[in-house]
Amino acid sequence: MALATPLRHLLAAQPAAPEPTGTTATLTTQRAFPPHNHRRRLRARFAASPASPGPTRAKLGAAGLELLRSFANVDCAYELTAEELRAKVSLVDALVVRSATRVSREVFEAARGRLRVVGRAGVGIDNVDLQAATEAGCLVVNAPTANTVAAAEHAVALLAAMARNVAQADASLKAGKWQRSKFVGVSLVGKTLAIMGFGKVGSEVARRAKGLGMDVIAHDPYAPVDRARAIGVDLVSFDEAISTADFISLHMPLTPSTTKLFDDETFAKMTKGVRIINVARGGVVDEEALLRALDNGTVAQAALDVFFEEPPPKDSKLVHHENVTVTPHLGASTTEAQEGVAIEIAEAVIGALKGDLAATAVNAPMVLAEVLSELSPYIVLAEKLGRLAVQLVAGGSGIKGVKVVYSSARDPDDLDTRILRAMVTKGIVEPISSAFVNIVNADYVAKQRGLRIIEERVLLDGSPEVPISSIQVQLANVESKFAGALSDEGDIRVEGKVKDGTPHLTLVGPFSVDVSLEGNLILCRQVDQPGIIGKVGSILGKMNLNVNFMSVGRIAPGKQAIMAIGIDEEPDKEALKLIGETPSVQEFVFLKL
Numbered sequence: 001m002a003l004a005t006p007l008r009h010l011l012a013a014q015p016a017a018p019e020p021t022g023t024t025a026t027l028t029t030q031r032a033f034p035p036h037n038h039r040r041r042l043r044a045r046f047a048a049s050p051a052s053p054g055p056t057r058a059k060l061g062a063a064g065l066e067l068l069r070s071f072a073n074v075d076c077a078y079e080l081t082a083e084e085l086r087a088k089v090s091l092v093d094a095l096v097v098r099s100a101t102r103v104s105r106e107v108f109e110a111a112r113g114r115l116r117v118v119g120r121a122g123v124g125i126d127n128v129d130l131q132a133a134t135e136a137g138c139l140v141v142n143a144p145t146a147n148t149v150a151a152a153e154h155a156v157a158l159l160a161a162m163a164r165n166v167a168q169a170d171a172s173l174k175a176g177k178w179q180r181s182k183f184v185g186v187s188l189v190g191k192t193l194a195i196m197g198f199g200k201v202g203s204e205v206a207r208r209a210k211g212l213g214m215d216v217i218a219h220d221p222y223a224p225v226d227r228a229r230a231i232g233v234d235l236v237s238f239d240e241a242i243s244t245a246d247f248i249s250l251h252m253p254l255t256p257s258t259t260k261l262f263d264d265e266t267f268a269k270m271t272k273g274v275r276i277i278n279v280a281r282g283g284v285v286d287e288e289a290l291l292r293a294l295d296n297g298t299v300a301q302a303a304l305d306v307f308f309e310e311p312p313p314k315d316s317k318l319v320h321h322e323n324v325t326v327t328p329h330l331g332a333s334t335t336e337a338q339e340g341v342a343i344e345i346a347e348a349v350i351g352a353l354k355g356d357l358a359a360t361a362v363n364a365p366m367v368l369a370e371v372l373s374e375l376s377p378y379i380v381l382a383e384k385l386g387r388l389a390v391q392l393v394a395g396g397s398g399i400k401g402v403k404v405v406y407s408s409a410r411d412p413d414d415l416d417t418r419i420l421r422a423m424v425t426k427g428i429v430e431p432i433s434s435a436f437v438n439i440v441n442a443d444y445v446a447k448q449r450g451l452r453i454i455e456e457r458v459l460l461d462g463s464p465e466v467p468i469s470s471i472q473v474q475l476a477n478v479e480s481k482f483a484g485a486l487s488d489e490g491d492i493r494v495e496g497k498v499k500d501g502t503p504h505l506t507l508v509g510p511f512s513v514d515v516s517l518e519g520n521l522i523l524c525r526q527v528d529q530p531g532i533i534g535k536v537g538s539i540l541g542k543m544n545l546n547v548n549f550m551s552v553g554r555i556a557p558g559k560q561a562i563m564a565i566g567i568d569e570e571p572d573k574e575a576l577k578l579i580g581e582t583p584s585v586q587e588f589v590f591l592k593l
């Protein structure tokens, strides 16, 4: 990864006012050895971009940018059209966006495999096509905690401002009027507030509303009852929440099941004169239906920070409605929240580019850092075994069934093998395709290729200190170009262990061997007899090929044996021909690790 190289590239680009396509982006790119002129071009672009974004514009906070710049070339590009974003994205390894940038399937396609991480500097990831990201093996991370309080405070600000007509009265006074009776408000104390979506923001709003003397109820099918109880909030059904509340505050994510959840039917169930606050996403409300409910008095007032289309059309009836208070998606826009979000996302993106699995990964299984560190040599072993196994398959025979057997003294519940399975898939798929496989897309790629990967555990006696004793990869129903790799059951079988932190090949078919999995490997099958090792060794020596490891496995003295030879360099055709012509060598195969 570029981090290990002396050259680091930082490319930062940002959007100012969102254009109709909503394309606003901060791109972070990191290249190992970029061409010199490319480097200069990126620097020039970076120098021309604003260094310290203000909190009112949808940019990435300065502290996060600084962190990113210490790691990579950053290009801030805040005024990209969708087309410009597509053109740029193939030049970068990571893309950081806020809510206004649509990271669509077309963006991932345009990235042509280069884009490795999309960082959403905020919570809602409805602007990122997660399925397309997963298919492309692109990790999506977000910053889920740093703007919680800001969003909750904004919801409370809108709640109070709406109840007391602050925005309308302000506009009236500034227009030279003094309308005290027109702007009589409603009190909050003793009123019922329904929180729809009792997650991080929703529960912070509840806490604050309790402080204002409101009765708070909440609806969230997935929220833990005890968390609600601890704040003094009753979790109720959707219908109960909307039909009993004086105020309703929306805090659920925009998903297919929440899209237009608040429609004519829902508004019809509400208490007449209800007041609604939306700091979640415009798309959870059918805006036409809300307009009708405002016009017929079902909804007395609405306070909206978010809209189906952002920015909303200039002539939007909802925005201009006298009973609607609006802000331009400011929920997360406090100086404090934006600095926090920027740092949170910068750390997540840098971690992801370094290969760590981010705790805030949205489209990958979460693997704890300790687990990752403990499994790291096994991760290498799993990929190499997959890579070896696939190279043993005779051309033309399609691989369908893969079995991975982990022998371990550890309780299966204490052994997270998802990353190992992903790496076996990577090892199998990458040598035979142009696919890029990682933990994000491994299961998807396997499914696409009709590869069925079964995992099996063999529980050993002994110390659970060592996570895994051995990993075995079996490919069923395939022909092998090296018959010696076929087990008695007829599948291609390779097994490995980690010894002193290094992956070793310990079994090929029925033959036990012990060769460190570094460099390249030659497997020869012969009838066990003196002199063969010397003959093959001298061919390699004459060709100046350095043998780094060597092991012979045999079924019984004088019977079939295989020789596993680790070599640093790749032998040329002549060397391979000479090995093949060595008397007594029945078959051999050269494998790249």
Ligand SMILES: NC(=O)C1=CN([C@@H]2O[C@H](COP(=O)(O)OP(=O)(O)OC[C@H]3O[C@@H](n4cnc5c(N)ncnc54)[C@H](O)[C@@H]3O)[C@@H](O)[C@H]2O)C=CC1
Residues within 6 Å of the ligand: 123, 124, 125, 144, 147, 148, 151, 196, 197, 198, 199, 200, 201, 202, 219, 220, 221, 222, 223, 251, 252, 253, 254, 257, 258, 279, 280, 281, 305, 306, 329, 330, 331, 332, 333
């Ligand atoms: N206006 C703004 O600037 C901001 C807006 N947001 C929005 O607020 C949303 C919530 O943010 P967090 O609380 O941080 O997320 P969260 O993930 O902590 O909470 C969301 C809650 O919604 C619940 N939920 C999901 N489907 C539901 C449904 N059908 N009915 C009721 N509840 C449902 C979930 O169980 C979860 O508890 C985000 O998805 C984002 O769209 C967040 C921050 C700033």
Ligand SMILES: O=C(O)C(=O)COP(=O)(O)O
Residues within 6 Å of the ligand: 058, 098, 099, 100, 121, 122, 123, 124, 125, 147, 329, 331, 332, 333
């Ligand atoms: O975090 C969220 O979900 C938000 O809506 C904030 O979006 P923003 O980063 O301010 O465009």
